[in-house]
Amino acid sequence: MATSRAPLRFAEAVSATVSAARESGFFFDFDGTVAPIMNDPDAVLPVPGAVERLGALSELFARVAVVSARPAAFLRERFSAAPGVRLFGLYGLQTVVGGEIRNAGEAEPWAPVIRRLIADAARELPGKVLVEDKALMVALHYRAAPALRGVVERWSSAKAAELGLAEQLGRMVVELKPPVPGDKGTVVATEAADLTRAWYFGDDLSDARAFEALRTREEGDPAFIGVKVAVANSETGDDLARQADFAASGPADVPAMLDEIIRAFHDKRDSR
Numbered sequence: 001m002a003t004s005r006a007p008l009r010f011a012e013a014v015s016a017t018v019s020a021a022r023e024s025g026f027f028f029d030f031d032g033t034v035a036p037i038m039n040d041p042d043a044v045l046p047v048p049g050a051v052e053r054l055g056a057l058s059e060l061f062a063r064v065a066v067v068s069a070r071p072a073a074f075l076r077e078r079f080s081a082a083p084g085v086r087l088f089g090l091y092g093l094q095t096v097v098g099g100e101i102r103n104a105g106e107a108e109p110w111a112p113v114i115r116r117l118i119a120d121a122a123r124e125l126p127g128k129v130l131v132e133d134k135a136l137m138v139a140l141h142y143r144a145a146p147a148l149r150g151v152v153e154r155w156s157s158a159k160a161a162e163l164g165l166a167e168q169l170g171r172m173v174v175e176l177k178p179p180v181p182g183d184k185g186t187v188v189a190t191e192a193a194d195l196t197r198a199w200y201f202g203d204d205l206s207d208a209r210a211f212e213a214l215r216t217r218e219e220g221d222p223a224f225i226g227v228k229v230a231v232a233n234s235e236t237g238d239d240l241a242r243q244a245d246f247a248a249s250g251p252a253d254v255p256a257m258l259d260e261i262i263r264a265f266h267d268k269r270d271s272r
């Protein structure tokens with residue numbers, strides 16, 4: 001069994017990555033990581049400079065992807081200026097291939113169940129709960145009324161049991177989704193399978209699965225370096241920070257961090 005590597009300093013992780021750029025990838029969560037948290041989910045845009053930095057990375061390194069719970073169409077709209085960035089929506093149930101959205105076949109039969117659930121939510125939950133319709137999934141937001149957390153979580157658990165759906169908790173949100181295997185960890189494990197270095201940036205509970213995927217790969221493959229970056233926040237950030245190698249103070253900090261990597265890539269190339 002492989003022993004875990006000694007903790008790397010940031011400069012060492014960057015150096016190991018730019019030295020093997022063609023075998024390196026960068027994976028990003030969206031909300032709370034490269035985009036700010038806001039009350040209205042539809043109004044959210046990436047922080048200034050994020051799309052440009054992800055686009056630049058995609059031209060220098062083997063793989064760059066956004067792995068999010070958002071629908072792929074939402075991501076496609078926001079990352080249209082960075083065509084080299086791969087997009088995985090709804091925890092990997094949707095991808096964008098050649099500009100077209102592809103749904104995981106196993107998830108599609110659940111669309112009528114989700115439609116029924118959305119109608120039930122609109123009728124049965126208090127008006128302050130925002131019901132986000134993602135077609136193959138629904139997100140129940142209580143950010144506008146945090147005291148409703150218990151009401152939302154109990155309603156969600158009962159519906160999940162009744163309809164055979166899976167649940168995912170997040171930042172002032174509960175999601176109900178088809179009980180189809182796969183999460184951010186399986187997306188990252190698959191997408192990083194041919195890489196020897198992979199970075200994951202995340203802020204929320206579902207991002208822990210991606211961190212775990214990098215840890216598992218490191219345990220089985222001593223040549224692999226997984227770099228876990230937690231984006232700090234007072235809601236779900238502490239748990240993730242404990243599992244991370246590095247921290248960013250918030251989404252606005254991420255472009256500057258990526259600049260250090262892009263600069264190191266160019267310095268390395270110029271020194272050859």
Ligand SMILES: O=P(O)(O)OC[C@H]1O[C@H](O[C@H]2O[C@H](CO)[C@@H](O)[C@H](O)[C@H]2O)[C@H](O)[C@@H](O)[C@@H]1O
Nearest residue numbers: 030031037038039041068069139143171172173
């Ligand atoms: O996987 P992610 O890209 O991080 O998506 C997770 C959820 O993000 C969105 O909700 C979160 O951001 C909202 C906008 O800032 C905020 O109002 C909400 O409280 C957060 O939970 C998105 O709306 C959800 O569908 C995603 O599941």
